[in-house]
Amino acid sequence: MSRILCIWKKELVSYFTSATGYAFLFLFLLLTSFLFFVLPSVDLKSGFRGNFFLQGEATLTDYFATFPVALGLFVPILCIRLWPEEYKTGTVEVLMTLPVRASDVVIGKFLAMVTIVATALGLSLVVPWTVGWVAVDGLDSGPIIGGYVGALLLGGAYCAVAMFATAFTKEQVTGLLVALVICFFLTFAGTAAVDLVTPDWLSERLKFIGFSVRFSSIEKGVLDFRDLFFFLSFTAMFAFLNVSVLEYRRLK
Amino acid sequence: MSAKRNGVATVILTSFLVVANLIVANLWMTQVKLRWDLTEDKRFEIASGTENIVKRLRDTVNIKCYVSGNFPKQLSHCPRILIEKLDEYGRLNEESEGAVVYTFADPDTDPEAKQECEDMGIGPGRIQELEGSTTMKTKISWFALVFRYGDRKVVYNFFSDMPGETLKDPARFGSDLEFVLSRAIRNVSSPRKTVGLLSEVQMVPSNPSNPRSKRVKYQGLSNLEAVIARTHDVKTLDLAQVNRGEPIPSGMDIVVLWRPKSLTEVGKYVIDQFLMGGGNLLCMVDSGDVSFTPKPKFTQYGRARVQDYDLPDYKVEGIDHGLDDMLAYYGVRVEHAFVQDFSCYDMIYYTGKDFVRNMFGQVQVKPNEDYAPYFSWPVIPARDDEGGLEDSHQLGDSFSILSPNDDLVLTWASPVTVLEDNLTRHEAIADVILRTGPRSWVKPIKETRFPVNPAEQAGPGKAAMASQPVAVLVRGRFQSFFRGKEMPKPTGTAGKPLPTKDELEKSRRDVASVRGALLVVGDADFCSDQFITPNMRGALVQIEMGRARRKGSAGGMNREALIGRLRTPLFFVSNCVDVLAYGEEAEDLFQLQHRTFRSRRIKALEKDDPLKDRIQLVNMVYLPGAVILLGLLVAAFRHLRCRREIAVAPTHDRRVAQ
Structure with missing residues (x-):
């Protein structure tokens, strides 16, 4: 455990002593707020529905709807320095010679990333607080709790996927592109827009793995065990695969 | 060499097994219906009003659902939500003298069901659907419910009855479904x-x-x-x-x-x-x-x-x-x-x-x-x-x-x-x-x-x-x-x-x-x-x-x-x-x-309302700005500390540091 904590601390310090951590927080907060407060939300059926002020409803559904896109975009960027940089500078060799297991390294790095995502989500709590200023009957806490629980699980899943995707290459740009493609595929799989152009046999399967589809039911305020299990198992699976990649590289 | 190869094979095999197990576990989990409704008014659980309506039944309400098997993609989730909701009604049967039971029929494949629909004046809906990536085609689908209680009957066609409330926004299909079902059960049983x-x-x-x-x-x-x-x-x-x-x-x-x-x-x-x-x-x-x-x-x-x-x-x-x-x-x-x-x-x-x-x-x-x-x-x-x-x-x-x-x-x-x-x-x-x-x-x-x-x-x-x-x-x-x-x-x-x-x-x-x-x-x-x-x-x-x-x-x-x-x-x-x-x-x-x-509303804000500007400023300027400021402060602090360390270090260390 102490080894995991050591790696977690080292990664966290390196994020916040460079611009990466701050840039992630800044971009995440700016993009999600901009999409929610300024840009009109789009619905395939009813078209433009207006932004938060024009819709006039004291709900954060549209705010949470921006999370899959924002996290799918920024988490891979956060990830590019995890493995490619270690490979490039050779520090991964040093790391592997230390008395730590590959799983400790992966979990430590994963927890550091999840901590940054959690920090971003924590800072974004300002949004429900400010929306509460104009809500006539106050806000329903259920969907907000659900939204943040779901966002944390979603963030964790993205972190695991992006870590796994970048673990294959030494090139940062290649790693970033691979991670972005996978994250965007998972973000938009099964959504209404994609569903329209998907063959019938594939449609239900994509909905099964689509992050946005899974997240949308949690953000309504319903914690469905199936969705929670999906996100947790997905995260565990990719973390395990990441460990396998490291083991494979070490053995190779 | 052989040990290394064995190790690689073990890693690949283990990975494969773990992935397979998790996929199987996820598929199995689709059968588990366990969920927690966090909303204040428990809007995703069966309401007490519905419970009362079902409890008052003295006879069985038979609901026949006429649903096309080949449903339009944009509405494909609707039948699934309907089944889940009807299952929830079924769970109330134990507390009632009567019961709510349902059956499904596909008028596309069952000519008898199609004839029943036509006899009851139920028409299909015509939904535009994208075929391939460029052409639109009109899909004819059936989606209607017939509630029977004794000799009484209530017909509810999702495509024509109150379309503004039910299929206006397919993403919100489930939100008013309970109201639609309970009202129909009340109407047919009263x-x-x-x-x-x-x-x-x-x-x-x-x-x-x-x-x-x-x-x-x-x-x-x-x-x-x-x-x-x-x-x-x-x-x-x-x-x-x-x-x-x-x-x-x-x-x-x-x-x-x-x-x-x-x-x-x-x-x-x-x-x-x-x-x-x-x-x-x-x-x-x-x-x-x-x-x-x-x-x-x-x-x-x-x-x-x-x-x-x-x-x-x-x-x-x-x-x-x-x-x-x-x-x-x-x-x-x-x-x-x-x-x-x-x-x-x-x-x-x-x-x-x-x-x-x-x-x-x-x-x-x-x-x-x-x-x-x-x-x-x-x-x-x-x-x-x-x-x-x-x-x-x-x-x-x-x-x-x-x-x-x-x-x-x-x-x-x-x-x-x-x-x-x-x-x-x-x-x-x-x-x-x-x-x-x-x-x-x-x-x-x-x-x-x-x-x-x-x-x-x-x-x-x-x-x-x-x-x-x-x-x-x-x-x-x-x-x-x-x-x-x-x-x-x-x-x-x-x-x-x-x-x-x-x-x-x-x-x-x-x-x-x-x-x-x-x-x-x-x-x-x-x-x-x-x-x-x-x-x-x-x-x-x-x-x-x-x-x-x-x-x-x-x-x-x-x-x-x-x-x-x-x-x-x-x-x-x-x-x-x-x-x-x-x-x-x-x-x-x-x-x-x-x-x-009922949806929660926000106060009526004018175009140039200062409160609106304040909310936007806090979320889009102050908060991200504070993060950047913190980053700059940390950078400045580290820079100063670095300079101070260089200043107190011996000359050869300073050269190295520089």
């Missing part, structure tokens, strides 16, 4: 009531000399009729005939007496005897006829400032509807006055003309309009400002009779007073079910002028203001207004033969056979097509559209707001009819209706 719409409104040709011209529906009750017809059988009755002595047809459960203008004695007798026969009466009374007197004062060039001319005026002439004595006998009085309320709707008025160029460069004359608060149009809020439903507007402290989201606008409403002394005669109780806000007062109709100019609408001091009751429900065993009196003689012989006085005398009752209900509303025209017709001619519609134009809001939102406003008076009257039809059983559905359609 005997369908017959409602008579008794009014003087007649559909007359707009040009009497040209009978082919379009029939005028503008001032009619077509919207109200359509809304009530969703749950009850509606029959239109002619008040002129009743005024001559024609009895209300037997089998009528509820009569909506809408805006009587000069009720004769025999007409009153007919209505009185309807009550004595166990009928329920919804009496909507207007105390004044309002006529508009515009006062345009255009300047030389057709454009004027607001202060240059008078605002429009409304002249009111009292209506002697003839119901005063009879209603007073039953324990209520509709005052010959109008409620004035500071919490009121805006009245549109024209301030002149603007000459504007259109997109083709042509000069067009555009009316210039403005708005002023009009105290004679009180707004009854669905909720108070502090939040939560306002107790004073609730019936029996348990449900609100108003639409859950939208405020109700009354147009020239009269206060309804309860006469406690007269109630005892009928062993009756009276409940005020609708009140105006606390900042209202009463202005007698004899003053005749009800101007729009706020300066001319001076109210009394705050001490003289009080909430005014505008709708009262009286429940009791009524005694006849004509008890001990001579029966009035039927008049007029035009048309079909009317019953003679002797015939009427024979069926005369002096005391009601059962306890009945009388609901008196001090306003009538607010639910007429004149105010709410969606063809953009109704007064409230014009005002809403004008407001939307001024605010420059997005089109979709305006339309939603508009539909909400239109629905409010109809919701109210329809709920009044339900109260009379089902008594306290109506409560379950109202509770469900509130949970389903």
Whole structure:
């Protein structure tokens, strides 16, 4: 455990002593707020529905709807320095010679990333607080709790996927592109827009793995065990695969 | 070498096994239905109103779902949600004497099911679907439910019944499904009531000399009729005939007496005897006829400032509807006055003309309009400002009779007073079910002028203001207004033969056979097509559209707001009819209706509201800015510390550091 904590601390310090951590927080907060407060939300059926002020409803559904896109975009960027940089500078060799297991390294790095995502989500709590200023009957806490629980699980899943995707290459740009493609595929799989152009046999399967589809039911305020299990198992699976990649590289 | 190869193989195999196991576990988990509803009103769980409706069943409700197997993609989730919801209903069967059971049939593959659909008048929906990536095709799909209870049947076609509520937004399909199902179960398991719409409104040709011209529906009750017809059988009755002595047809459960203008004695007798026969009466009374007197004062060039001319005026002439004595006998009085309320709707008025160029460069004359608060149009809020439903507007402290989201606008409403002394005669109780806000007062109709100019609408001091009751429900065993009196003689012989006085005398009752209900509303025209017709001619519609134009809001939102406003008076009257039809059983559905359609609102913010700017600034500038500032501070701190370390380090270390 102490080894995991050591790696977690080292990664966290390196994020916040460079611009990466701050840039992630800044971009995440700016993009999600901009999409929610300024840009009109789009619905395939009813078209433009207006932004938060024009819709006039004291709900954060549209705010949470921006999370899959924002996290799918920024988490891979956060990830590019995890493995490619270690490979490039050779520090991964040093790391592997230390008395730590590959799983400790992966979990430590994963927890550091999840901590940054959690920090971003924590800072974004300002949004429900400010929306509460104009809500006539106050806000329903259920969907907000659900939204943040779901966002944390979603963030964790993205972190695991992006870590796994970048673990294959030494090139940062290649790693970033691979991670972005996978994250965007998972973000938009099964959504209404994609569903329209998907063959019938594939449609239900994509909905099964689509992050946005899974997240949308949690953000309504319903914690469905199936969705929670999906996100947790997905995260565990990719973390395990990441460990396998490291083991494979070490053995190779 | 071999050990290394073995190790690699083990890693690959283990990875494969873990992935396979997790996929299998996820597939298996789809069977597990375990979830926690975190919402405050538990809107994703079965409501207690639904539980009560299912518990009251004495027999089985069979629901046959006609659903196409090959459903359009954008709606493919709907049947799944329907099955999940019906399963939840099925779980309530243990607590009920009756049961809710369902079966599925696919009219696309089952010719018998298709024939059944056609026999019941269920039509398929035509949905546009993308084929390939470029071509659109129309997919014909079936999606309907048939509820059977004993020999009764209710058909609900998702594609044609209330499309605005159900399939308007497929993403929200499940949100009102429980309301739809519970209402249908209630309707099929309760005997369908017959409602008579008794009014003087007649559909007359707009040009009497040209009978082919379009029939005028503008001032009619077509919207109200359509809304009530969703749950009850509606029959239109002619008040002129009743005024001559024609009895209300037997089998009528509820009569909506809408805006009587000069009720004769025999007409009153007919209505009185309807009550004595166990009928329920919804009496909507207007105390004044309002006529508009515009006062345009255009300047030389057709454009004027607001202060240059008078605002429009409304002249009111009292209506002697003839119901005063009879209603007073039953324990209520509709005052010959109008409620004035500071919490009121805006009245549109024209301030002149603007000459504007259109997109083709042509000069067009555009009316210039403005708005002023009009105290004679009180707004009854669905909720108070502090939040939560306002107790004073609730019936029996348990449900609100108003639409859950939208405020109700009354147009020239009269206060309804309860006469406690007269109630005892009928062993009756009276409940005020609708009140105006606390900042209202009463202005007698004899003053005749009800101007729009706020300066001319001076109210009394705050001490003289009080909430005014505008709708009262009286429940009791009524005694006849004509008890001990001579029966009035039927008049007029035009048309079909009317019953003679002797015939009427024979069926005369002096005391009601059962306890009945009388609901008196001090306003009538607010639910007429004149105010709410969606063809953009109704007064409230014009005002809403004008407001939307001024605010420059997005089109979709305006339309939603508009539909909400239109629905409010109809919701109210329809709920009044339900109260009379089902008594306290109506409560379950109202509770469900509130949970389903109620959404939390934000305060009305103007375009340049400082609060709006503050929220945007905090979230989009201050918060991200604070993160950047923190980053810069950390960087500066590290830089300083680094410099300090270099400064205290020995020379060779400093060189290294530099």
